[in-house]
Amino acid sequence: MRTLALSAVLCLGLAFPGLAQQLMGNRSCATNTYVEAMQAQHPSLGQEQQRVQQAVQQKLQQQRQWQNLRVATTITIPVVFHVLYSDEAENISDEQILSQLEVLNADFRRRNADAGNTPAHFAPYAADTRIEFCLAIIDPNGDPTTGITRTQTYRTEFDYAYDYIKKAENGGTNAWDTNRYLNIWVGNVKDKVLGYASMPGTTLPRLDGVVLHYTAVGAAPANKFGSEYNLGRTATHEVGHWLGLSHIWGDDDASCSDSDGISDTPNQKYYTTDCEGGIRISCDNGPYGDMYQNYMDYSFDACMNLFTHGQAAYMNAVISTSRSGLLSSLACSASIRSDFGMVREADSLVVAGESIQFAAASEGVRATEWLWEFEGGVPTTSTQENPVVTYPRPGKYSVKLTVRNGSTSDTEVKEGFVHVTVSDLTVFPNPTSDYLYIEQPARIRVRHVELINSLGKTVLTAETRHRTLQLDVQHLPSGVYFLRLTSTNGTEIRRISIVR
Numbered sequence: 001m002r003t004l005a006l007s008a009v010l011c012l013g014l015a016f017p018g019l020a021q022q023l024m025g026n027r028s029c030a031t032n033t034y035v036e037a038m039q040a041q042h043p044s045l046g047q048e049q050q051r052v053q054q055a056v057q058q059k060l061q062q063q064r065q066w067q068n069l070r071v072a073t074t075i076t077i078p079v080v081f082h083v084l085y086s087d088e089a090e091n092i093s094d095e096q097i098l099s100q101l102e103v104l105n106a107d108f109r110r111r112n113a114d115a116g117n118t119p120a121h122f123a124p125y126a127a128d129t130r131i132e133f134c135l136a137i138i139d140p141n142g143d144p145t146t147g148i149t150r151t152q153t154y155r156t157e158f159d160y161a162y163d164y165i166k167k168a169e170n171g172g173t174n175a176w177d178t179n180r181y182l183n184i185w186v187g188n189v190k191d192k193v194l195g196y197a198s199m200p201g202t203t204l205p206r207l208d209g210v211v212l213h214y215t216a217v218g219a220a221p222a223n224k225f226g227s228e229y230n231l232g233r234t235a236t237h238e239v240g241h242w243l244g245l246s247h248i249w250g251d252d253d254a255s256c257s258d259s260d261g262i263s264d265t266p267n268q269k270y271y272t273t274d275c276e277g278g279i280r281i282s283c284d285n286g287p288y289g290d291m292y293q294n295y296m297d298y299s300f301d302a303c304m305n306l307f308t309h310g311q312a313a314y315m316n317a318v319i320s321t322s323r324s325g326l327l328s329s330l331a332c333s334a335s336i337r338s339d340f341g342m343v344r345e346a347d348s349l350v351v352a353g354e355s356i357q358f359a360a361a362s363e364g365v366r367a368t369e370w371l372w373e374f375e376g377g378v379p380t381t382s383t384q385e386n387p388v389v390t391y392p393r394p395g396k397y398s399v400k401l402t403v404r405n406g407s408t409s410d411t412e413v414k415e416g417f418v419h420v421t422v423s424d425l426t427v428f429p430n431p432t433s434d435y436l437y438i439e440q441p442a443r444i445r446v447r448h449v450e451l452i453n454s455l456g457k458t459v460l461t462a463e464t465r466h467r468t469l470q471l472d473v474q475h476l477p478s479g480v481y482f483l484r485l486t487s488t489n490g491t492e493i494r495r496i497s498i499v500r
């Protein structure tokens with residue numbers, strides 16, 4: 001199987017196919033040009049995209065082993081629409097946006113009213129992707145939202161090449177956490193481009209999402225802009241890209257040597273310009289020919305009506321790999337999830353007697369109450385959001401946080417979360433008869449240990465891998481020895497007695 005988006009990028013021939021296609025009166029999707037522009041601006045994204053595709057292929061291979069690419073579980077993606085408008089026509093109605101959500105749900109679940117238009121020979125390939133969409137009810141701050149933001153802007157149009165629609169400082173609106181939400185920006189996209197999407201791994205996280213021309217959002221009658229693209233299929237197509245799908249003809253404008261990387265879509269030479277009828281053969285794909293009814297072709301909205309099982313499996317594999325944050329998003333659930341970390345330190349390793357500051361990091365509904373329990377800590381409980389706690393004695397201690405907002409609450413316990421070490425480099429017991437233990441405090445790393453006898457001869461050396469090192473001295477005669485410890489703090493020598 002070919003790698004998908006990469007071939008889409010490499011095989012791109014025209015400099016501005018989005019524009020070119022628009023001028024010829026076709027569906028104008030700027031996803032390829034967008035992906036190419038992003039790659040030019042951020043060369044490291046090429047690697048990221050490859051990494052994403054490898055993970056997806058691995059996932060697909062696993063799935064093939066047990067379910068033959070039929071998708072089993074339903075997942076729901078929280079969506080936020082950001083409407084940018086410079087005049088009232090662009091400030092589209094809630095009704096139009098809700099109709100878009102309906103179309104997405106119908107198309108992805110194969111509950112579209114025109115599913116019967118799929119020709120009988122392609123019907124067995126048509127898939128319920130088991131992907132659904134919900135309007136977010138909780139914003140990134142944990143506050144209630146309609147799932148629609150509306151921002152008046154001085155910009156009368158937005159160029160996809162600059163992505164200004166996604167940048168508040170340039171007259172757009174910033175994304176909501178792109179791990180937890182599908183961001184869909186709506187505005188007057190320049191050159192009548194109907195939409196574009198960031199394929200997985202092709203853009204910066206804060207720019208990830210889908211952009212739609214305001215005239216292409218939702219379905220008539222809620223969509224009042226009479227065009228061939230007023231049934232909400234632009235979003236279906238762009239969300240397909242956002243979930244990793246390439247154009248069905250493989251993106252090289254007239255070739256049979258490229259592919260969309262999906263095995264159950266026929267190899268197709270060229271995109272479809274309007275509303276085809278009957279069987280159209282290209283690339284030896286008889287007897288049934290091109291699947292121009294596929295959402296990833298360029299047909300008019302009224303003439304597309306299916307995703308295939310292969311496309312469904314691919315999109316689900318993308319969700320479970322590079323877009324897995326969506327699976328645990330609480331944006332549509334009005335519930336709360338407890339979590340916490342540290343305010344400053346990356347880990348919770350601390351020297352006895354020192355204090356550390358915890359940071360509540362709950363998700364979903366905004367927390368208004370916190371109840372902490374600190375095993376081994378002082379204080380042992382707190383109701384602050386980010387409490388400071390002192391740990392007097394070495395050991396490993398659990399931390400428990402219950403967060404609450406009204407009647408909604410959740411508790412998270414992390415066993416052994418805090419690791420309190422001795423305050424100094426400690427060697428014990430001394431004198432010893434069989435073993436010596438060397439324990440290191442937090443933030444100091446002993447690298448090398450050397451035991452030297454009274455004649456100045458090295459009798460034992462060791463490298464340390466763990467915080468506590470055990471040295472076997474049973475074979476050494478009684479006497480006085482010197483232990484040389486080389487650590488990140490320098491070198492020090494301890495006098496040790498072995499007695500029997």
Ligand code: ZN
Nearest residue numbers: 029031237241
């Ligand atoms: Zn497209």
Ligand code: CA
Nearest residue numbers: 262265266267
């Ligand atoms: Ca194919």
